[in-house]
Amino acid sequence: MLKPSHGILAFAMVGLLTGCPVNKTTLIVGTASFGNETGGGWFERFKGLPPGDSKGWDRVSEFDLYSDSGGGARPVLCNFDDDGRNEVAIGLDSLPGNGGWVQILDDESTGFAHLAWVRYRTNTIYDSNNGETRPACGDVDGDGRDELVVGGGPGSSTLLQIFDDATTDFAHLDYQLLLTDIGYLVTNGETRPVLCDVDGDNRDEIVMGLGSFHSGKGGRVAIFDDALREYRLLTELQTTWGAARTKGTGTRPACGDLDGDGLDEIVMGFGPGTKGWLEIFDDAVAVHAPIGWTRVSWTDYNDAQGETFPACGDIDNDGVAELVIGLGAYPENGGWFETQDGFDRSDPVQLLDNRDWGRLDWEEYNEFSGATFPTVGR
Ligand SMILES: [Ca+2]
Ligand SMILES: [Ca+2]
Ligand SMILES: [Ca+2]
Numbered sequence: 001m002l003k004p005s006h007g008i009l010a011f012a013m014v015g016l017l018t019g020c021p022v023n024k025t026t027l028i029v030g031t032a033s034f035g036n037e038t039g040g041g042w043f044e045r046f047k048g049l050p051p052g053d054s055k056g057w058d059r060v061s062e063f064d065l066y067s068d069s070g071g072g073a074r075p076v077l078c079n080f081d082d083d084g085r086n087e088v089a090i091g092l093d094s095l096p097g098n099g100g101w102v103q104i105l106d107d108e109s110t111g112f113a114h115l116a117w118v119r120y121r122t123n124t125i126y127d128s129n130n131g132e133t134r135p136a137c138g139d140v141d142g143d144g145r146d147e148l149v150v151g152g153g154p155g156s157s158t159l160l161q162i163f164d165d166a167t168t169d170f171a172h173l174d175y176q177l178l179l180t181d182i183g184y185l186v187t188n189g190e191t192r193p194v195l196c197d198v199d200g201d202n203r204d205e206i207v208m209g210l211g212s213f214h215s216g217k218g219g220r221v222a223i224f225d226d227a228l229r230e231y232r233l234l235t236e237l238q239t240t241w242g243a244a245r246t247k248g249t250g251t252r253p254a255c256g257d258l259d260g261d262g263l264d265e266i267v268m269g270f271g272p273g274t275k276g277w278l279e280i281f282d283d284a285v286a287v288h289a290p291i292g293w294t295r296v297s298w299t300d301y302n303d304a305q306g307e308t309f310p311a312c313g314d315i316d317n318d319g320v321a322e323l324v325i326g327l328g329a330y331p332e333n334g335g336w337f338e339t340q341d342g343f344d345r346s347d348p349v350q351l352l353d354n355r356d357w358g359r360l361d362w363e364e365y366n367e368f369s370g371a372t373f374p375t376v377g378r
C-alpha cells in the first residue's frame with residue numbers, strides 16, 4: 001500500500017503548546033455506500049489532531065431497510081441543545097420510495113443513542129425518486145443552539161429545509177430556494193449546504209455548494225444571511241479557476257476561521273477530476289475576495305482523481321480553524337483524509353500545510369472505494 005507523504009512535524013507541536021485536549025467529539029468521518037454483509041451507514045470517530053487514534057465506529061440505527069441497502073453516511077457534528085457536547089446529524093444516500101430522512105444521534109455521553117428522525121420534504125416526488133439528504137448545522141438565530149439545514153441531491157430543486165434545535169424536537173422552521181438560477185434549479189438542483197459565521201455577528205449564514213452544471217456555470221456557491229435577516233440571498237461566489245467554470249464543476253464548501261479574526265473564511269472543494277485543489281475565499285468584511293489555494297499533498301491521488309470533501313473547525317483548540325480534507329473514491333488505496341494547518345496568506349498557491357494523514361480503520365471498505373466524508377465539531 002502506498003501511503004500519502006507525511007508533512008511537517010512542527011505543526012503537530014502547536015496543539016501541545018497552546019491548547020488543551022477538548023473533551024468532546026470533534027472529528028468524525030463518514031463513508032460512502034458499500035454493499036457488503038456488514039450493512040451500511042457507518043462512520044468512524046477520531047481523537048483530536050493530527051488525527052489521533054480511532055475512538056470507534058457508529059452507524060445509522062433503527063432503520064434496517066436503509067442499513068441493509070448498504071447506503072453511506074454523511075455525518076455532521078452539531079450542538080442542538082447547548083450542553084457543550086456534540087450531537088451527530090446523519091445524511092443518507094438515495095433510497096427511492098422511503099427517502100428524505102436525516103437521523104439525529106445524541107452525544108458521546110449516551111453512546112450516540114438515537115434521538116430523532118427528521119424528514120426533508122416529506123412525501124414529495126423527491127422522496128420517492130431519490131431522497132438523498134445533505135445536512136448541515138449551525139446557529140442561525142444566535143440563541144446558542146444549532147438549527148439543522150437540509151439540502152438534497154439531484155432533483156431536489158435547490159430547496160433547503162430549515163429545522164429548529166432540540167428544544168422544539170427539530171420542528172420545521174422554513175424553506176429556502178435559489179431563485180436566481182431557475183435553469184440550474186430545474187435541470188440539476190442538488191445542494192451541499194454548510195453553516196458559517198462569515199460576518200462575525202455570532203449568527204450563522206448558509207453557504208450552499210451547487211452540483212455540476214453547464215459550461216461557464218461551474219464552481220459556484222450561494223450565500224444566504226442568517227434567520228434574523230430571513231435568509232436573504234447575500235451573494236454568489238464563483239471560482240477563479242477558468243477550467244472549473246467552463247466545465248461546470250460542482251462545489252463542496254466548508255468554512256472556518258482560518259486566521260483567528262472571528263469571521264469565517266470559505267473553502268471551496270470540487271468534484272472529480274480537479275487535481276486536489278481547493279480555493280479559499282475571505283470573510284464577508286473582505287467581500288469574500290479570493291485569497292488563494294491549497295492542495296491535497298498526495299500527487300498520485302491528485303493525478304488520478306482529485307475530488308475533495310473539505311471540513312473546517314478548531315480541532316486542537318488553538319483559536320484558529322484547521323482544514324480536514326476528505327477524498328473521493330480511490331479503490332485499492334482509499335480511506336485516507338488529510339489534515340492541514342498553519343494558514344499563511346503570503347503563499348497563495350499553498351495557503352495551508354500538511355499536518356498529517358488519517359485513515360479509516362476498515363480494510364475492505366478502503367479497498368472497495370474508500371471515499372471519506374469528514375466533519376469537524378465547532
Ligand atoms: Ca449538545
Ligand atoms: Ca439557534
Ligand atoms: Ca453571521
Ligand SMILES: [Ca+2]
Binds near residue numbers: 256257264
Ligand atoms: Ca477569519
